[in-house]
Amino acid sequence: MPQHTSHRRICRDCDGFAAAAISTGTRHRDGSRVTIRVTCQTCKGTGHQLPAAQLARAGR
Template structure:
């Protein structure tokens, strides 16, 4: 039988890919590239967002 897909709330800014490695263009002494790891500021690196019902709405 087919499995049901989990309904996980994925961050709409990063589509669940919360971290990216960006090359700086320089190399270390052993020849490997230097990279910076940057996380999504919207979800703070988790890749998930809180469901709408858990958020507190302003003005209500």
């Protein structure tokens, strides 16, 4: 049975996983880890890319 897929293109840089939490290795006083949230710069954290603009020839 075919899978239903979105018509939007998945970002080629992050493969749709637009945000990641990275541990810095240090801990807070309560023992939890310090994390940094990082988003994909290409898709701006959406996980999808807009189609590339098409070039149009003008003139001769």
